[in-house]
Amino acid sequence: MHNCEIICVGTELLLGDILNTNVRFLSKELAAMGIAVLHQSVIGDNSERLANEVRTALSRSDIVITSGGLGPTPDDLTKEICCEVMGFELTVDKKVLNNIESYFRSKGISMAASNKKQAYIPAGGTVFRNDNGTAPGAAMEKDGKCLILLPGPPRELEPMFIEQAKPFLKKYSSGSIISHTVRTMGIGESALAEMVGDLLGNKNPTVAPYAKDGEVLLRITAAAVDEKSAHELCKPMIEQIRARLSSYVYGIDTDSIEQRVVELLSEKGKKIALAESCTGGYIAKRITDIPGSSSVFDCGIVSYANQTKVDILGVSPDTLEISGAVSKQTAAEMAQGARRAGNADIGIGVTGIAGPGNDSSNKPAGLIYIALADKDKTFVDKLITGRSFDREYNRYVASSYALNMARLYLEGFLGG
Amino acid sequence: MHNCEIICVGTELLLGDILNTNVRFLSKELAAMGIAVLHQSVIGDNSERLANEVRTALSRSDIVITSGGLGPTPDDLTKEICCEVMGFELTVDKKVLNNIESYFRSKGISMAASNKKQAYIPAGGTVFRNDNGTAPGAAMEKDGKCLILLPGPPRELEPMFIEQAKPFLKKYSSGSIISHTVRTMGIGESALAEMVGDLLGNKNPTVAPYAKDGEVLLRITAAAVDEKSAHELCKPMIEQIRARLSSYVYGIDTDSIEQRVVELLSEKGKKIALAESCTGGYIAKRITDIPGSSSVFDCGIVSYANQTKVDILGVSPDTLEISGAVSKQTAAEMAQGARRAGNADIGIGVTGIAGPGNDSSNKPAGLIYIALADKDKTFVDKLITGRSFDREYNRYVASSYALNMARLYLEGFLGG
Incomplete structure (x- = not known):
């Protein structure tokens, strides 16, 4: 099996200004081709460090792929450095120069002199044309090593890899x-x-x-x-x-628990309704993230206030008074109320303390009650996340827990 | 100026299964401290390659930061390898062991034997406690070099860096x-x-x-x-x-439009209520992401079905019949209905086609009506996102638009 190393060139990556999506894209593609990526690295626009990195990479890997540093400005050095390390000359390619000129013409602007730098390609190498920008890519092979140069912008790199570099690398692919x-x-x-x-x-x-x-x-x-x-x-x-x-x-290989819940509801021809307090619409948002969820979901109530729980969900004021808003009994009545208000087969009720920190009651943040009601029964679970200061985590995990409870119910695991 | 190198450990990064957000986070933080990040690299769960990478990094950088590989399983090797390279012994730390045990106790589950591995720390090093998981971090200093170990999950790494590693690194900061x-x-x-x-x-x-x-x-x-x-x-x-x-x-430097809306509502002592169709709870979710939103938000209705719009929001069946669910008039009645149902000062109504692709009406996906009602007036805007196949984008942008409409209203820019 051939192994490969990816070197991304760019100061903006070292400064943390942008996420490195190129390395993920390339790694995923290479893994699927049976080429093992054993190292990924990022280096700035610095000739000495870049040359060292390329030399080290070539000493331990069969294939080295770089991204970035092919632009027209003086700090774009990747092509020059890589040719030096591999021992390839740079020569002007008329066809590439024409392509660059016509790219600018098509956009109605004149080519800057600096763009001519991009028409230089490694003599004896393979050129990858750039359909979405001006910098061509290239491949060089020597002494059993392969070095591939790709541009930095994802919208240039991705199609160039798929259409040109991937077919080129086919011979290195092993399963x-x-x-x-x-x-x-x-x-x-x-x-x-x-x-x-x-x-x-x-x-x-x-x-x-x-x-x-x-x-x-x-x-x-x-x-x-x-x-x-x-x-x-x-x-x-x-x-x-x-x-x-x-x-x-x-x-x-399911995308998410909400995907699974929508699938199960569709299969079984059932509808779900929601009453959310601490999750504040998170479950509704996750269900409606799924295209086609409108056939299984009609109605969700975000009942942040007690009055909303009473008015719209029919939670008993006595329950709120005696057990409190964050209680097993309130969760149960919310689930039943959601089911009723939404004319649904299943109702879900969630009430808890999202944090950060505890509220005026003596209950800890991260304590959440989750209920599921059908026409006959109501199930209530108690969840303690253990992360009192992490509001986002508590809300996310509570919404996942509720969705999983619906999944277990629909698969016949609840109260079986 | 001190220079620094980041090594992320994880096969899932080499396979391109996940985006490397840790390296971006750390690079950004280090840049702000005036510490130059000159190399970033990713290595798999392989002891030889990891040891080589750490040795190389220490030879050329003052500070080396690793993320990942601190978990309880046998393929989590970072701590062991780094201690070997730096010449530090690993010893059980009673306090860390207690922390891990109480973390599991708080979640009501018993600790697996393998988690004891995480209580071993470099003798003579500095321990960073983990408030969001079980793997502690650590710092080791020797011969003018500093090596910092951080856990892989961003939710654990980020707070540990900000609260503990960053103050520790202060002495290396320049400008x-x-x-x-x-x-x-x-x-x-x-x-x-x-x-x-x-x-x-x-x-x-x-x-x-x-x-x-x-x-x-x-x-x-x-x-x-x-x-x-x-x-x-x-x-x-x-x-x-x-x-x-x-x-x-x-x-x-505001975190988000929802942060700003909650601030403005609090300042002005006003409450908001929501009626969401195509955004399906997204606006409610974003408002309730903000701690303290319960004082300005009582009630949100996710009215995915027409029947819910009629029953709970009081939208007129004639409006739905004549103008359709996705219309200026329905959005206006939803906003008014939300305001009424939630006893709020302002009601927001959103109805549109989230996509992907068009629905059975002849209206295009990405067409969304957004209304805001107060006791006197109702404002309605029409949004065309132009991305008919991007459900997540359409829903996100519609929820942002609605939040911005509330912001403009509260700042006196709407219908002024």
């Missing part, structure tokens, strides 16, 4: 690396790792847990001669994990 | 680079650039426009011997920009 993701909720990373502990040392596919706010993902990655075989390798592993983790698994 | 952001809405990037065109070439502070979904930011950046002097350099520039852009400016 495919494919990843699948098993998504779970309701179990912590360590507890999950213990349930599948013996699988975490597996070689092909590999299995790696990865915790994200309120959920744990298991990434199954296989390498094989082609995509199909890589998928085949993943399959039995996914089935084994799914069997062990049972109801904790909410989806395989 | 300051300070940025301020003028935030505008209601004007495009090119039009704005023309209004402040002569300022964009300024040297210190620099002024750079930066377009973000539905708004344009101007970043003013000054370099000086200390923070105070850098702020002083920015001040007159900010005032000049504010004077020119007038009502387009909604805040200086």
Whole structure:
């Protein structure tokens, strides 16, 4: 398997002014081609450091890809440095020069003299034309090493890679690396790792847990001669994990819990209604993120005030007086009220303290009650996030928990 | 000036599964402290490559910061490798162990044995406690070099850096680079650039426009011997920009338009209520993201279905029949209905087509009506986003537009 290294050139990356989306794009593409990316690095517009980085990269990797530093200004140095390191001459390419001139003509502006610098290409290399800008890319091969130069702007780099660099790299491709993701909720990373502990040392596919706010993902990655075989390798592993983790698994390669809930509601022809206090519309927002959610969701009430809970949801003033707004009983009545107000099959009610810090009651921030009501029964769960000062986390995790409760109900795991 | 190198550890970064937001966050913070980041790199969970990278980094940089690889699983190696390279022993820290145990207790789950690994810290180093997870961070100093270990999840890394690593690094800081952001809405990037065109070439502070979904930011950046002097350099520039852009400016260094709206409502002692159709709870979610929003926001209705618009908001069935759900008149009645249902001073109503693609009516996705009602008047605006296939963009921009309408009203710019 060939290995590859990506060097992104740009002071704006070192200053943290922009996110490095190029490296993610290239890494994902290369992984799918079966080319292993073992190093990524970022370097500024400095000739000495850049030359060192390129030399080091070529000493340990078969393929080196750079992005950025191909522009017309004097601090764009990548092409010059890379040619020096690889021992290639730079010569003017008439065709590239014509392309640059006609690019400017098409935009109705005249070409600056500095743009002529971009028409110089490595003699004996391969040129990648730039359909979305003026800097061409290039590839150089020598002594079993391959160096590829790509422009920095994503809208130039991405099509140039897909249409020209990727076909060029095909000969270095060795099979495919494919990843699948098993998504779970309701179990912590360590507890999950213990349930599948013996699988975490597996070689092909590999299995790696990865915790994200309120959920744990298991990434199954296989390498094989082609995509199909890589998928085949993943399959039995996914089935084994799914069997062990049972109801904790909410989806395989699913985008999100809300995606799964909308799918389940559609399949079963059921509608959901919401009554949100501490999540303040977050669950409604997440459900309506999904195209087509209008067929399963009619009505959500954000009842931040007690009066709204009474007026619109029909929560009893006695309940609010005796149990308080943040209580099991209030959550239950909110879920029932949402179901009624929205003429839905299922109602969800969420009430809690989002933080940061505690409120005037003696209840801690991060304490949240979540209820689900159907026509016969009401289920209520209590969630303690343990992060009293993290409002965003508490609200996100509470909304996830509520969505997962709906998922468990629709899959027949609740109160079974 | 001290220089610094950032090493992010994680196979998921090499595979392009996630965007590297940590490196951007750290680079930005370090630049503001006057610490020069000259290299960024990413390495997988591989002990040999990681050890080589750390050794190289320490040979050329004063400060090396790692992120990731501090978890409880066997492939989390960063701490072990870094201690080996720096020549520090690992010892169990009782306090850290207690913290981890109580973290699990607070969540009502028992600690897995593997989590004990996280209680080992470099003997003679400085420990950074983790308020948002179980892996502590650490700093080691030896022979004029400083190595800092931070956890991978941004939610853990960011507060740990700000509260503990940043004060620790203060002694390496030299001079300051300070940025301020003028935030505008209601004007495009090119039009704005023309209004402040002569300022964009300024040297210190620099002024750079930066377009973000539905708004344009101007970043003013000054370099000086200390923070105070850098702020002083920015001040007159900010005032000049504010004077020119007038009502387009909604805040200086404000986090968001929702932050500004909640501030204005609080100042003026007014309450807002919402009726959301295409934004589906997004506005409610954004308002309730702000701590303290409960004093200005009681009630939001997500009326995805026509029946909900009639039943809860009192929109006239005739209006829906004649003008349609996506119309100026429906938006107006929704705003009025929200105001009534929520007993509020101001009601907001939003109805439109979020996409992707057009719905069964002949109206295009990205067409959205936004209304604001007070006790006397109702204002309605029509927004055409022009991106029919971008549901998230349409919903976000519509919610921003509605929030900006509330801001303009509260500042006296609407219907003045």
